[in-house]
Amino acid sequence: MTTTPAPVGLAAEPLGGARRQSGARAVYDLLRTRIIDGTLVPGERLTEPVLSARLGVSRTPVREAVRMLQAEALVVELPTGGVRVAPLDLADARRVYEVRARLEGLLARDACQRARPGDVARLERLVSLMDAVRDHEDEVLRVGAQFHGEIEALADNRWCSALLRQIRGHVDRYRTLAARGRVGTTDHVDEHRAVAAAFAAGDPAAAEAAMIAHIDRSAALAEHALRATNDTTTGPATDHPATTDES
Numbered sequence: 001m002t003t004t005p006a007p008v009g010l011a012a013e014p015l016g017g018a019r020r021q022s023g024a025r026a027v028y029d030l031l032r033t034r035i036i037d038g039t040l041v042p043g044e045r046l047t048e049p050v051l052s053a054r055l056g057v058s059r060t061p062v063r064e065a066v067r068m069l070q071a072e073a074l075v076v077e078l079p080t081g082g083v084r085v086a087p088l089d090l091a092d093a094r095r096v097y098e099v100r101a102r103l104e105g106l107l108a109r110d111a112c113q114r115a116r117p118g119d120v121a122r123l124e125r126l127v128s129l130m131d132a133v134r135d136h137e138d139e140v141l142r143v144g145a146q147f148h149g150e151i152e153a154l155a156d157n158r159w160c161s162a163l164l165r166q167i168r169g170h171v172d173r174y175r176t177l178a179a180r181g182r183v184g185t186t187d188h189v190d191e192h193r194a195v196a197a198a199f200a201a202g203d204p205a206a207a208e209a210a211m212i213a214h215i216d217r218s219a220a221l222a223e224h225a226l227r228a229t230n231d232t233t234t235g236p237a238t239d240h241p242a243t244t245d246e247s
Contacts, residue, residue, distance in 0.1 A: 023061030028068045030055070035074050035085055036172045042087045046075060072169050088173060090226055096170045097219035101212045103160045104148065108195060108211035110155035112204040119154055123147065123196040131189045140188055141179050147192055151211075174222040181221035191217060 031051075034040040046066065048059045055062070066083055069075040075083040111119075126147045133139035152161055164171070182188040191214035198207035 023057050024064035024068070027051070027055060027057060027061050027065035031065060031069060032072075032074065032169060035069070036169060037176060038173075040085050042085050044085045045078075046083050046085065072166075074169050074173075088177070088226060088229075090223055092170070093174050093219065093222050093226060096167060096174055097215060097222070099167060100164070100171050101215040101219075103164050104151075104215060105208040105212040107152050107155040107157055107160050107164075108198075109204040109208040110157050110160075111151045112199050112202065112207035114154055114156070115199050115202075119150070120196065120199045122150055123199055126150065127189060127193045127196050130192060131186070134182075134186060134189055135184050137179050137183050140182065141175065144175075144179075144188065144192065147195075151195075175218065177225040178218040178221040181225060187217065 031040065031046070040046070048062050048066070051062045052059045066075060070077065070083065074086050076086050077083050126143055130140060130143045130147070133143060152164070155161075179188075191210070194210040195207060195214060198204075198210050
């Protein structure tokens, strides 16, 4: 009897109690995380039999989870009916970052107008924490996301927040690439400190400009990482032997 191997980078991960709550949601959350952190690589084929076997769930929640990922454009359908992890490319990165810069710039402006001393102090503490963990990619990402989350919550702009949620998965994929270019440097810290300083000065225009400059720098680093990846990759994406079965 043969067993179905796991997709490359996706070990068996039983979903345990989460499966009893919402199988599709648990599978979706797991796959989305693996796509964003790069464990499931761009272009990798995903199939229902493989995923259901490795995750210990039926094919129904897997099918629903894949549909949710398709709605976010994190996976793309193949002519044969299967799906692949959505590719990363320069044109897409530029579009994502252009949208993100405008939305988060506006959030920074709105948040600065509403900020109180306690809000400024929280942002400054996060910058100090980011400085302390700057050699650790995962922690830089975590603290950076918290910094941006504080600003979004303070801005209380539901339209910007709704639009950001629509592209959040794509933002996070490229953010992971950009963060790798900052490890061990103070660039990330300095850019966030500039935003916090604008808040401390009560200058909404400066806060917006500093946020846009920060995101533009992240865009440049993500593009550099993509070019480096493309330079070391030859030929079109090929199927991984473990994932050639079609559902």
